[in-house]
Amino acid sequence: MADERLQGLTEDLLKLAKAAGADAADALAVSGTSVMIDVREGKLEQAERAEGVDIGLRVLLGRKQAMVSASDIRADTLEQMAMRAVAMAREAPEDPHQGLADPQELAQSWDLPALELADPQAEPNPADLERDAREAESAAKDTGLISQVQSASAAYGKTDVFLAASNGFSGGYSRTDRARSCVAIAGTGTGMERDYDGDSRIWQGDLRNAADIGRTAAQRAAERLDARKPKTGSYPVLFDERIAASLIGHLLSAINGHSVARRSSWLLDALGQQVLPKGLSIIEDPHRPRCSGSRPFDGEGLPTHRREIISDGVLTGWTLDLASGRKLGMPSTGNAARGTSSPPSPSNWNIALTQGTQSQSELMRDMGTGILVTSMIGATINPTTGDYSRGASGFWIENGEPVHPVNECTIAGNLREMLLRIVPANDARPHLSRVVPSVLIEGMTLAGE
Numbered sequence: 278m279a280d281e282r283l284q285g286l287t288e289d290l291l292k293l294a295k296a297a298g299a300d301a302a303d304a305l306a307v308s309g310t311s312v313m314i315d316v317r318e319g320k321l322e323q324a325e326r327a328e329g330v331d332i333g334l335r336v337l338l339g340r341k342q343a344m345v346s347a348s349d350i351r352a353d354t355l356e357q358m359a360m361r362a363v364a365m366a367r368e369a370p371e372d373p374h375q376g377l378a379d380p381q382e383l384a385q386s387w388d389l390p391a392l393e394l395a396d397p398q399a400e401p402n403p404a405d406l407e408r409d410a411r412e413a414e415s416a417a418k419d420t421g422l423i424s425q426v427q428s429a430s431a432a433y434g435k436t437d438v439f440l441a442a443s444n445g446f447s448g449g450y451s452r453t454d455r456a457r458s459c460v461a462i463a464g465t466g467t468g469m470e471r472d473y474d475g476d477s478r479i480w481q482g483d484l485r486n487a488a489d490i491g492r493t494a495a496q497r498a499a500e501r502l503d504a505r506k507p508k509t510g511s512y513p514v515l516f517d518e519r520i521a522a523s524l525i526g527h528l529l530s531a532i533n534g535h536s537v538a539r540r541s542s543w544l545l546d547a548l549g550q551q552v553l554p555k556g557l558s559i560i561e562d563p564h565r566p567r568c569s570g571s572r573p574f575d576g577e578g579l580p581t582h583r584r585e586i587i588s589d590g591v592l593t594g595w596t597l598d599l600a601s602g603r604k605l606g607m608p609s610t611g612n613a614a615r616g617t618s619s620p621p622s623p624s625n626w627n628i629a630l631t632q633g634t635q636s637q638s639e640l641m642r643d644m645g646t647g648i649l650v651t652s653m654i655g656a657t658i659n660p661t662t663g664d665y666s667r668g669a670s671g672f673w674i675e676n677g678e679p680v681h682p683v684n685e686c687t688i689a690g691n692l693r694e695m696l697l698r699i700v701p702a703n704d705a706r707p708h709l710s711r712v713v714p715s716v717l718i719e720g721m722t723l724a725g726e
Contacts, residue, residue: 280308283330283439283449286350290334291443293359299336299366301377303442303578305617307331313432314406316414321407322428333617336362337376341369346618374603377444377577382609384448384580387573393566395435395451396480406431409487413459416491422499427460427471429491446578454569455481459491463498470504470682472497472652478708479567497651500672504682507673507725513647514688514721515640517671518704520653522713525559525630527658527665527692528552532592534601534612534623536660543663543693544592552592553696556631559587563611563626570627570710576615581626584610596623629712633701637715640702642677644717649674650688663692686725695721 283306290304308330315323333346336359343365345358414429432455439449458475474493476485516524530536531544544552553559563581565571575581577599585593595605598613598621614624633640641649651671658665670684695718705714 280437280439280449283308283437284441284447286330286332286355287439287441287447289352289355290332290359291441293356294334294336294362295443297336297359297363298338299359299363299443300339301337301443302362303335303377303440303446305333305576305615306439307617308437309434310400310436311432311434312400312403312406313430314403314410315428315430316407316410317426317428319411319414324403324407331617332358333615333619334358334362335620336366338363338366340371340373340375341366342372342375342620343369344618344620372600374600376599377442378446378579378599378609380445383444383446383578384574387448387580389450389573391566392450392564392571392573394453394479394571396453396455396482398481400435401433401455401481406433409457412487413457413491413494416488417459417461417495420492420495420499423461423463423495424465424469425462426491427462429459430457431487432456440574440576440578442578444578448574448578450573453479455479455484457484457487457490459494461491461494461498463495464502468502470498470501472501477569479569483567483708501670501682501684504670504684506685507648507683507723509725510723511720512723513644513717513719514723515637515644515647515649515674516716516718517649517651518637518702518706518713518715520650521716522709522711523653524692524696524699524716525628525711525713527663528559528696529596529625529628531660531663531692532586532595534595534597534605537595538601538604541660543659543661547592547693548594550592551590551697552693553587553590554699555590557587557590557699557701558585558631559628560584561586561626561628565627568627568708568710570625572626575609575611576613576621577609579609579611579613581611586628596625598623627710627712630701630705630714632703632705632714635702637702637704640700640715640717641674641679644674644719645677647674648672648683648686648688648723649679658692665690665692665695683725686723689722689724690718
């Protein structure tokens, strides 16, 4: 259950905003605790712990909006926040699309236990986190494949959130997270290569073994040694599961109501059209248990719900908050996200792309000659045309088998055309917020030597 102190803070902010002259207001309070331990060469390198409370107040005078935030929760600070927010709103421009939700639109009830957003186990002590980090580092070194471990870390976090508004909404929840990671370096001098592995879960009992994370990081780094530039040309590109979600991320950005309302999306005319191959869908489900993208209500107090963003390859709708929905003449999809210092804006929750029937190795066999991309750097994405260009590294594939690592190359294409050609594998990790398998795309431009 969210901290009762946070509920009190939001209620106080609403009362103060009304007294200062606001027509309407909402308030968000967030309490967070985080602990991180880093080890290096078998020794504790860094230990950090942070605790704090952040508060944010949004006020409306008619259709004028202003927002203020603070990390000081003294009574006089709350009063000053309300007065400043109202003064700022008086000077703000009119926006006919701003405003709180109508009371009948608000979430009325939710089942927090079913979401399992907070692990009931006690916060781990620093010694436990240090042991995790040491275990990951030791396992990486014991492989004999690497020259050093750049970092091995373990972390824990807990966040309490409470949102209240003058339209009658009031609700909160807690969330925990637990993480382990390792970054390994293989080779020496100019021939060094780096790679990583890690895991982050809501429940500690679901977390992958620290030694397995260390070994995987070392193996990945060693596999990258002696990389070379591939030949320039047009080839099939297989995006590894670790990075394939970025492709779907570009699609989600293009259907974000903020981009659509500003007419700056490469999918501006795509509603009701084919954007993925037939048979593929993208499902958004904010109610998946133990998942980082789950939430009982959105940042404007509206209920969250499962929806089919893309059905059998056809785009069915935009991702909307109240303001972007009003601009487009559509209802909110319950996708408002916000922070204490930022007003609501559209965002996606948990999404899943339909998985294929083949493994990554089977897709690799079918592609013949091409590239398996395992990491990317930089990005040049034209938001209005969908033109795509990114630096890439991975493995050169010949006769369906990896023959040597590659780096210092660029892959390019157009996202709208690329997404219509994707062939998904069956290797997505189901616990992630974005469940996207490895994806094969034929005929991309590869710039190497």
